[in-house]
Amino acid sequence: MSRGTAERVVPTPLVAASRQRRLVSGDRLFRVIAYGAAGLIILIAAIFVIALVVPALPAITKFGLGFFTSRVWDPVRNQFGALAPIYGTLVTSAIALVIAFPIGLGAALFLADDARLQLLRGPLSFLIELLAGIPSVVIGLWAFFTLTPLMRDKVDPFLSHILGFLPLFKGTASGYGFLTAGLVLGIMVLPIMIALSRDVIRAVPRELREASLALGATNAETTWSVILPYARVGITGAVLLSLGRALGETIAVTMVIGNTMQISASLFATGYTLPSVIANEFTEANGNLYLGSLFYLGVVLVLITIVVNVLARLLIWRFSGSARAAA
Amino acid sequence: MKRVLAALSVGASILLAACGGSNTGTGGSPSATAGTPVPPAAALQGTGATFPAPFYDAARFAYNLKYSQVTVNYNPLGSGAGISALTKKVVDFGASDVPMNATELTAAGGADAVVQIASTLGTESLAYNLSGVASGQLKLTPKTIAGIFLGTIKNWNDPALAADNRGVSLPNQAISVVHRSDGSGTTYIFTDYLSTVSADWKSKVGKGKSVSWPVGQGAKGNEAVATTVKQTPGAIGYVELAYVIQTNMTQASLQNHDGSFVIPSPEGATAAASQFLAINPTQFSIVDAPGKTSAPISGYSWLMLYKDQADKTKGTALVDYLDWLVTDGQQYAVNVHYSKLPANIVKDDIISLKTVTSGGSTLLNVPAPS
Amino acid sequence: MVRVLIDRLVGALVVLCVMVAAIPVLVLFLYVIIKGLPGILTPGFFTQSPHPQGVPGGGVLNAIIGTLEIVGIGSLLAVPVGALIGIFLSEYGRNQLGDTVRFISDVLTGLPSIAFGIFGYTVVVLTTHHYSALAASIALAVLMLPVILRATETALLLVPNALREAGLALGAPRWRVTLEIVVPAALGGIVTGALLAMARAAGETAPLLFTTLGNDIVQTNPLQPMGALALTVFRNALVPYPNLQDQAWAAALLLVIMVAATNILARVYVRRIQR
Secondary structure, three states, X not given: OOOOOOOOOOOOHHHHHHHHHHHHHHHHHHHHHHHHHHHHHHHHHHHHHHHHHXXXXXXXXXXXXXXXXXXXXXXXXXXXXXXXXXXXHHHHHHHHHHHHHHHHHHHHHHHHHOOOOHHHHHHHHHHHHHHHXXXXXXXXXXXXXXXXXXXXXXXXXXXXXXXXXXXXXOOOOOXXXXXXXXXXXXXXXXXXXXXXXXXXXXXXXXXXXXXXXXXXXXHHHHHHHHHHHHHHHHHHHHHHHHHHHHHHOOHXXXXXXXXXXXXXOOOOOOOOOHHHHHHHHHHHOOOHHHHHHHHHXXXXXXXXXXXXXXXXXXXXXXXXXXXXXXX | OHHHHHHHHHHHHHXXXXXXXXXXXXXXXXXXXXXXXXXXXXXXXXXXXXXXXXXXXXXXXXXXXXXXXXXXXXXXXXXXXXXXXXXXXXXXXXXXXXXXXXXXXXXXXXXXXXXXXXXXXXXXXXXXXXXXXXXXXOEEOHHHHHHHHHOOOXXXXXXXXXXXXXXXXXXXXXXXXXXXXXXXHHHHHHHHHHHHHOHHHHHHOOOOOOOOXXXXXXXXXXXXXXXXXXXXXXXXXXXXXXXXXXXXXXXXXXXXXXXXXXXXXXXHXXXXXXXXXXXXXXEOOOOOOOOOOOOOOEEEEEEEEEOEOOOHHHHHHHXXXXXXXXXXXXXXXXXXXXXXXXXXXXXXXXXXXXXXXXXXXXXXXXOOOO | OHHHXXXXXXXXXXHHHHHHHHHHHHHHHHHHHHHHHHHHHOOOOOOOOOOOOOOOOOOOHHHHHHHHHHHHHHHHHHHHHHHHHHXXXXXXXXXXXXXXXXXXXXXXXXXXXXXXXXXXXXXXXXXXXXXXXXXXXXXXXXXXXXXXXXXXXHHHHHOOHHHHHHHHHOOOOHHHHHHHHHHHXXXXXXXXXXXXXXXXXXXXXXXXXXXXXXXXXXXXXXXXXXXXHHHHHHHHHOOOOHHHHHHHHHHHHHHHHHHHHHHHHHHHHHHXXXX
């Protein structure tokens, strides 16, 4: 059939055939364009990999895996090692999760289906989502001017006073460093943690919850013994996705981490993270080895982020699959 | 009040000196002062040292008021970034407080491929944040400076500091050292000074644009060091003088080569520079200069460009701008607390600029200096 | 009895958690508004570029124009391509190729923003021997692509199949059904996705650091370095001059307003379309 949708003219067979050919070739053209677009993104990904890995080769070939165990970062003697920024990245991300996991999970439990304070749920939800939209540099600005003095003058001395016997809180705090950066990261990943956890908790089948309550369990007991164990896989996925976000955060961390290539047990110490090193030193790196080392850091960062993200999505997908099956 | 007056006078002088060009530069009258040529239209791009950035900023603004057809965009990212960007040919000129060394020149195409000119003269302060200790009250000697930055002097009430500062009550507070996190000419000048006055520093750390700092936290650029020191009680950092004065920071009195305590100033820098007459890109250090009023941590700042300019128009605008910068432009340096270049250096600069060519022909159309 | 007490306690704890989670955003807004207003209300903030120290006045005109142009060009690149890929995924993508594309898109979403800066630098700046706004636009375009493509695919999948079948039954070729029936029906979701992606791009800083570099002068040529609001906030935060720090806060406030406005616009538009 070769009639157009609105036409009532009865075409002659010849005209009909050529129209049909034109329309079919229109289809083919469109198909080519659509597939082409798909090919384009694959091409972009390939270029991405090449643009990241090729400049890193001088460093990869020179340092190999020893890159990960060396603390030295010396542009003068052309010796580079990633241990210090890797340490910083891991420590700040860990602090971020320690903060975001409990608070995020608690908030998610409230927002998911708490019967009380229904009116507040909408606005609170909205507020937390807003946080996700605030640009990283604005959070960094606030952290640099407002949070840092607060940490230095109030929070860090307090922690030092109470927990100063632990190696974690030794030394004087300048307000910059691992703890402040970790706190900023924690604030930044809260929205993701909450949003994902809320969805995971909502996906737990109602019947399970109602059954538990019917058996006389309190809300708290239901949450602890029924909902959380059921949602365990999904929540782990949420945590991992938050981790992935924390690992890659660049600007806000750069403004408060203190920019020091060092490893220190104390959380008050200043340090460096993988993205911060790249952001700070990229424009001035001269020489293939220096620049290559920065690219090598980039490769490491991207690899870690991809692995964490993929793992997270696998877990969430597996969880939502099983939750759907059970429903 | 003083700061407001100073700001107004700088602003007034910039506006006056631009010979009536409007703020938006609507085809400003190119009234060329004797010797400085009228440039063709171009958008020039430079990056590098933060040490001279306040001067470069004032200069490009004034130049654009005068010749609206030329815009100069300068991004202060650190001397290391300046040299790197020039080598990769992503900017028209680079700026660094320390000229390119042999390795860097080779990477850029050889010592003959790059022209380096001194653009300004400045000096570094040691700015600190101690409540109750006013500017100039704190006296630092080469030994104590080295000790602080080596980490051997950790607290403000250390006896070594007290010995030099009788009459000043230094608190029991940990010293927070702030240094540069990026490749910095300011760091080079400072570590050059420390290597000269402290054998300990020389053997343990050495000099360079980037060094392995024994203690302290890093900040990117002169500006960030200044901001961090301002924000952190008990902090001390090395900062170019302009930043200190413009933001009313407290700085230390430094003991110079002759033993006198001086507060870094443009006059001190000029005095230091007068002790070293033979300055060129391979011999440029003026730290720890003799002389009663010499500021001990002074240095020139340099601009570098390629000798062979691919784009003739842009190249012409570039050398015209640089010629103006080292001659008429120097007045803007004084307003922002830098020192004018000595006459012989200006001469050398113009001779160097006249070697810049494009397609074989010299770009700078000024008479050769006598 | 104890059980009830524990239940109440946990209940209270959970409420506390959500309050704590909501505090940062309120505090942030408060500070940005209080510290940013003086700068925004200074005459010349919107009409002038930064002045050097000593010359009074100055503003962020260069950065406003820069952000608008950089994000504008990036969107011109990302929206059509992203929409097309989204169409591909929903109409032709129930296969391995589609899965690969989705995987790549997911990976790109999770990448640190600095990686896009590196991409822009290596692919554009090094090859053109020039820092330029275009490099930043391209970096941001790649950053926006997965967001737009996912939003488009989701929106298209929500369009009931009955619509497609009706169009095909009336004899329209597949491409016309897609472009003239399905896409308009999904337009709300697509536009929302695009707006949200643009809002995110406007706030990004890391991809701009070594692509567009920054410019204190108004520049409209995308082949030249350009300023941007995010860069102004980042760089001015770290300078010791109070007036520039005020400008940083003001620029931050401006950014937040722009991002919030775009988000609200997106929601309003969706509601309008759904009517």
